[in-house]
Amino acid sequence: MISELLFMKGYGLFVWSAFAFTLxxxxxxxxxxxxxxxxEKNKFIAKFGTLNxxxxxxxxxxxxxxxxxxNSSNI
Amino acid sequence: MFKYFEPNKIFLITSKAPKYVxxxxxxxxxxxxxxxxxxxxEDYKQSHxxxxxxxxxxxxxxxxxxxxxxxxxxxxxxxxxxxxxFLISKSLAPSGLVFSIIALVTGSIWGKPTWGTWWxxxxxxxxxxxxxxxxxxxxxxxxxxxxxxxxxxxxxFITILGIINVPIIKYSVDWWNTLHQPAxxxxxxxxxxxxxxxxxxxxxxxAAFALFSLLIFLMKYNTxxxxxxxxxxxxx
Numbered sequence: 001m002i003s004e005l006l007f008m009k010g011y012g013l014f015v016w017s018a019f020a021f022t023l024x025x026x027x028x029x030x031x032x033x034x035x036x037x038x039x040e041k042n043k044f045i046a047k048f049g050t051l052n053x054x055x056x057x058x059x060x061x062x063x064x065x066x067x068x069x070x071n072s073s074n075i
Numbered sequence: 076m077f078k079y080f081e082p083n084k085i086f087l088i089t090s091k092a093p094k095y096v097x098x099x100x101x102x103x104x105x106x107x108x109x110x111x112x113x114x115x116x117e118d119y120k121q122s123h124x125x126x127x128x129x130x131x132x133x134x135x136x137x138x139x140x141x142x143x144x145x146x147x148x149x150x151x152x153x154x155x156x157x158x159x160x161f162l163i164s165k166s167l168a169p170s171g172l173v174f175s176i177i178a179l180v181t182g183s184i185w186g187k188p189t190w191g192t193w194w195x196x197x198x199x200x201x202x203x204x205x206x207x208x209x210x211x212x213x214x215x216x217x218x219x220x221x222x223x224x225x226x227x228x229x230x231x232f233i234t235i236l237g238i239i240n241v242p243i244i245k246y247s248v249d250w251w252n253t254l255h256q257p258a259x260x261x262x263x264x265x266x267x268x269x270x271x272x273x274x275x276x277x278x279x280x281x282a283a284f285a286l287f288s289l290l291i292f293l294m295k296y297n298t299x300x301x302x303x304x305x306x307x308x309x310x311x
Binding site for chain 1: 127169188297301304
């Protein structure tokens, strides 16, 4: 059963490599986009930390900024 | 209507959605892989190599659909001067590029046992390669010109030029004598030459791939919004 699933009458190498390439591409793209996301988010948090209290309060009044800060691990 | 496209409102949804989409994607993909690799039957002609179809065909469909959506959104964005629509179309491109590469590579892997060659300068395969190049040009244009007005015009031009290639990809197998087989499934005509036992896993895999595309889009879109907000903080 398992060897049949692996070898697939001689087509196993082609089938498994096609599926492996697809899943590898998915994982690579996901990691790449997530890294970009985390980089921008950390930059945002760092910049926010440098604001004085008045500017920080103003920035916090915008709901989107508040949302970015509150969802530190949303993916 | 366009007030609903404001980034602030959209971010409230897009920032929360990815985790649910990821969960759903994993569930649907697991079912799809089980169907595609174990439960679906082998083909009477192509034997087990037909299983490559379950990753090749959905990838090609999504790559074509995504490019069409990017073009449509770019035109709408340009006509109504909506920068956010351009941001949405920009965020769709990475997954579109990856799906078109997957379609090409898995098609090449499928070609070896079926046609006896990894590559042929056949109309369908060549036009698909051109689509990959258009995706690359589109993403490079965004990288070079950032979010300037010039970027909107250049990316719109690239998508309009690229969309001409989409019907060529679709109908190349009908217009020319190609190595690639004609379509087995047609939405317009009810006659599909694929058996339901193979159609079912194909549709599940398509749903899984569409979810992955949505996931990447949401993550990329959120990244782009945060990038804009970073620039906003600089101005404070």
